[in-house]
Amino acid sequence: MEIFQIVAIGLVAAVLSVLIKNQKPEIGIYIGLVTGVIIFIFIAAKLQSVIEILNQLANKINIDDIYLSTILKIVGIAYVAEFGAQVCKDAGEGVIASKIEFAGKILIMVMAVPILVSLMDLIINIVP
Amino acid sequence: MIISVDLIFKIAAIGILVSVLNQVLLRAGREEQAMMTTLAGIIVVLMMVINLVSDLFDTVKTMFQLY
Amino acid sequence: MNMLREWIITITSVIIFITFVEILVPNSNNxxxxxxxxxILIMIVILNPLFHLLRQDINLEExxxxxxxxxxYRAMSNRMDSNMSVxxxxxxxxxxxxxxxxxMKHRLNSTTNYIVxxxxxxxxxTDEEKFGTINKLDIVLQDSKKPETPETKHIEPVNIQVSINKNNNTAETHSILLSNEEKEIRNSFSIYYDVPKENINIHILKDK
Structure with missing residues (x-):
């Protein structure tokens, strides 16, 4: 079961991180960052198959491709933005973290707005 | 690049090494050299980590179709 | 009755689908x-049959x-305005x-049988007003290996003029004569991307 390995890695890294942060906070950032990345890459294969299943499911349902692709992109942006913001917060840089989150939100909006706008257009045109 | 858990231990080891060197140099009175070893340690770890982070971004890009 | 059944199935499947997606999303402000x-997706799915009833066409995807x-291209033109070098x-x-x-590739790969x-x-x-609109489109497709080939079996080298201005770019492709699928692709692309049909050229390669 992979969950044990992941929790083990996480715990070891947490202990090391506390140890190092007292002496060298700079290296402490790296430990947090690297652990996060390693755990994500570890689990990436499973994530990939989940996404493929979602794709197949969406194809069966006859929703248009663009909806699933938009949702997936928004989830991706949210994930990466949250990752970056958390690392910055752990390093104590709240300012940078909040700006990263802000940028993530704007990008998500850019992705979501076309759907909203075209839906509104359609509704306005439907009612004569 | 082969990613393994060893990377975490390597970074921790470099961290401990750098902090020890730092303390020794401080006590010996060589402050500039202490600072330089700290800086060197940070840059070395950065080099080690940057490939990993680029890998992460590539993975997320392909997975969520975010080209 | 049939439509009603399909509608209900679609709605329940969309809701199941969304449950999965929600698990995947990180617990953040986003x-x-x-x-x-x-x-919005749920709304669109629910309202779809209604649109079909009230109007004959469904222009949602376009x-x-x-x-x-x-x-x-608005974002791109905003970047243009801010004093950028060439x-x-x-x-x-x-x-x-x-x-x-x-x-386009994504669209073609998923909807038709051809590989792009x-x-x-x-x-x-150059024209400031129509900046960003597509002038010309060349698509080269390859037939994926399908046993059912169309009826016209003879393949001849065809010289195709591929240009709107008068310089002679000729591309020689072995192509099966214009089939219906090509016309469909051309029509749908000219609507989606707002390109006049004459400016879209589709070549289908078939290799042995």
Whole structure:
């Protein structure tokens, strides 16, 4: 079961991180960052198959491709933005973290707005 | 690049090494050299980590179709 | 009755689908945005049959594509306005083209049986008003291995003139004569991307 390995890695890294942060906070950032990345890459294969299943499911349902692709992109942006913001917060840089989150939100909006706008257009045109 | 858990231990080891060197140099009175070893340690770890982070971004890009 | 049944099935499957997507999303402030888009998706799915009833056509997907490409070239033109050097302008145009091409390839690969070999795109760059609209589109497709070949079995080398201005670019491709699928692709692309039909050229390769 992979969950044990992941929790083990996480715990070891947490202990090391506390140890190092007292002496060298700079290296402490790296430990947090690297652990996060390693755990994500570890689990990436499973994530990939989940996404493929979602794709197949969406194809069966006859929703248009663009909806699933938009949702997936928004989830991706949210994930990466949250990752970056958390690392910055752990390093104590709240300012940078909040700006990263802000940028993530704007990008998500850019992705979501076309759907909203075209839906509104359609509704306005439907009612004569 | 082969990613393994060893990377975490390597970074921790470099961290401990750098902090020890730092303390020794401080006590010996060589402050500039202490600072330089700290800086060197940070840059070395950065080099080690940057490939990993680029890998992460590539993975997320392909997975969520975010080209 | 049949439509009603399909409608209900679609709605329940969409809700199941959304449950899975919600698991996947990280618990962050951005979760709300995912909920918004997902909610809109549910609305669209529920309202779809209604649109079919009231109107004969469903222009929802084209609307979305148009809106998203409009946003992209507005963003690009905003970047233009801010005193950029010519090289950066070229880079932004290239980026825009690549994005459009990716979108088209994705669309072709998923909806038709053909594999996309190459797509060449010409975008209006000089005229300020029509900046960003597509002038010319060349698509080269390859037939994926399907046992059912169309009825016309004879394959002849065809010289095709591929240009709107008078310089003679001739491309020689072995192609099966214009089949219906090509016309469909051409029609749908000319509607989605707002390109006049004569400027879209589709070549289908078939290799032995």
């Amino acid at each position: 979760k709300r945005y995912v909920n918004v888009v997902v909610g 609307g979305i594509l148009k809106a998203s490409s409009e946003i992209e 090289m950066q302008k070229e880079a932004v145009i290239e980026l825009y083209k690549t994005k459009l091409i990716d979108q 070999q190459d797509i060449k795109l010409e975008v209006e760059e």
